Amino acid sequence: MKKVLVIGGGGREHAIVWKLSQSAKKPELFCAPGNAGIGQLATCVPIKAMDIEGVVKFSKENAIDLVMVAPDDPLAAGMVDVLTENGIRAFGPCKAAAQIEASKVFSKALMKKYNIPTATYEVFTDSQSAIAYLRRPEQKFPAVLKADGLALGKGVVLPENLADAEAAAVEMLDHGQFGDSSKRIVIEEYMTGPEVTVLAFTDGKTVVPMVSSQDHKRAYDGDKGLNTGGMGAFSPSRHYTPEIAKQCMEEIFLPTVKALASEGIVYKGVIYFGLMLTPNGPRVVEYNARFGDPETQCILPRLKTDLIDIFDAVIDGTLDQVNVEWKEEACACVVMASGGYPLSYEKGYPISGLDEAAEKGTIVFHAGTVLKDGAFCNNGGRVLGVTALGADLQAALDKAYTGVHCIDWKDVHYRTDIGKK
Numbered sequence: 001m002k003k004v005l006v007i008g009g010g011g012r013e014h015a016i017v018w019k020l021s022q023s024a025k026k027p028e029l030f031c032a033p034g035n036a037g038i039g040q041l042a043t044c045v046p047i048k049a050m051d052i053e054g055v056v057k058f059s060k061e062n063a064i065d066l067v068m069v070a071p072d073d074p075l076a077a078g079m080v081d082v083l084t085e086n087g088i089r090a091f092g093p094c095k096a097a098a099q100i101e102a103s104k105v106f107s108k109a110l111m112k113k114y115n116i117p118t119a120t121y122e123v124f125t126d127s128q129s130a131i132a133y134l135r136r137p138e139q140k141f142p143a144v145l146k147a148d149g150l151a152l153g154k155g156v157v158l159p160e161n162l163a164d165a166e167a168a169a170v171e172m173l174d175h176g177q178f179g180d181s182s183k184r185i186v187i188e189e190y191m192t193g194p195e196v197t198v199l200a201f202t203d204g205k206t207v208v209p210m211v212s213s214q215d216h217k218r219a220y221d222g223d224k225g226l227n228t229g230g231m232g233a234f235s236p237s238r239h240y241t242p243e244i245a246k247q248c249m250e251e252i253f254l255p256t257v258k259a260l261a262s263e264g265i266v267y268k269g270v271i272y273f274g275l276m277l278t279p280n281g282p283r284v285v286e287y288n289a290r291f292g293d294p295e296t297q298c299i300l301p302r303l304k305t306d307l308i309d310i311f312d313a314v315i316d317g318t319l320d321q322v323n324v325e326w327k328e329e330a331c332a333c334v335v336m337a338s339g340g341y342p343l344s345y346e347k348g349y350p351i352s353g354l355d356e357a358a359e360k361g362t363i364v365f366h367a368g369t370v371l372k373d374g375a376f377c378n379n380g381g382r383v384l385g386v387t388a389l390g391a392d393l394q395a396a397l398d399k400a401y402t403g404v405h406c407i408d409w410k411d412v413h414y415r416t417d418i419g420k421k
């Protein structure tokens with residue numbers, strides 16, 4: 001029996017573990033650190049996602065056959081490289097490849113060099129040059145300023161006027177708003193159009209795009225409130241037509257993997273293409289080096305193919321031999337969060353209605369829960385991702401919300417307009 005260890009402990013990891021649990025290979029599943037929901041399907045081990053040595057030690061001692069590294073930080077820190085050096089099979093990009101997410105300067109330069117469509121940009125390391133650039137007469141607003149490095153998804157600001165843009169440049173470059181991540185910043189052209197996410201499996205040669213999705217980043221209905229890790233997602237996106245898919249494959253997906261290969265980097269894992277469908281065609285907004293959260297929660301339920309076969313083919317460079325198949329059904333995921341998220345919130349309230357939601361046919365992925373005296377309690381900002389398949393998007397949304405309406409805890413917050421954009 002294969003032993004598989006998944007690194008991470010959020011809703012995305014629950015969805016990955018859930019899909020792996022359906023594998024015909026009947027793997028024995030472990031998750032580090034996991035969460036209470038994941039604990040129903042896998043053995044959770046108290047090792048932090050960034051504890052590379054701890055993960056190597058556990059994998060050796062327990063003869064783990066495959067480690068799946070899901071979050072950005074351990075990928076950027078080279079966990080896959082260290083596991084591989086230690087003879088442990090690992091799924092995910094190596095450190096050099098993970099730079100497509102860990103450094104905006106790297107990813108923008110790659111796209112520029114290989115003519116991959118994206119916003120035009122300049123890189124700045126001092127605020128005076130950034131301010132001089134922002135003061136050019138042709139500068140348009142909102143301006144787009146991005147910290148070079150990882151910043152918990154908060155490293156992008158879109159100031160509406162020059163004063164705010166200058167202040168943002170000073171905050172990032174002079175006041176270390178995002179620590180080392182904002183020692184360099186990118187200022188780029190503002191783009192418009194629907195945003196679509198496409199994740200793709202790649203072994204460095206073959207690229208297999210997954211079904212499309214869209215997420216909702218703002219905390220409140222009508223895209224109001226602060227940015228969050230994501231308040232819900234759905235698949236497919238109605239904007240992502242077969243014609244656009246073909247264009248993205250030819251102009252963005254394959255060229256990205258080829259560009260990396262030309263730079264001597266074999267990318268193995270999942271690439272997250274954050275796309276904007278502009279009036280001038282699809283453009284890359286950002287790359288991530290991993291499955292998205294909460295996009296994964298609405299994508300993996302649509303996957304028919306055994307996920308272990310895909311992971312193995314990616315690692316072995318044989319992805320061209322796998323037929324990756326999807327269900328026609330749509331899927332929706334509504335995130336239920338702790339009241340106050342993404343700012344401060346209280347933890348530890350018992351959650352009711354989880355069984356009822358399951359009886360309605362929804363899949364409840366846990367993002368931040370803990371078991372206390374046998375009861376699931378909220379233990380993070382994003383707590384649950386209530387997910388449902390349906391004949392079409394509306395059916396999937398209706399079903400997901402039926403599940404949401406079964407579930408309650410003190411101060412629970414969720415958006416009521418997932419899938420409406």
Ligand code: AMP
Nearest residue numbers: 119144153156188189190191274285286
């Ligand atoms: P990112 O963290 O790079 O995904 O950026 C966060 C969000 O900022 C994106 O989802 C977009 O909505 C927005 N954004 C980023 N770059 C641009 C751009 N060049 N033009 C317009 N909006 C952008």
Ligand code: GLY
Nearest residue numbers: 215230292293294
């Ligand atoms: N949902 C956006 C991300 O995973 O980065």
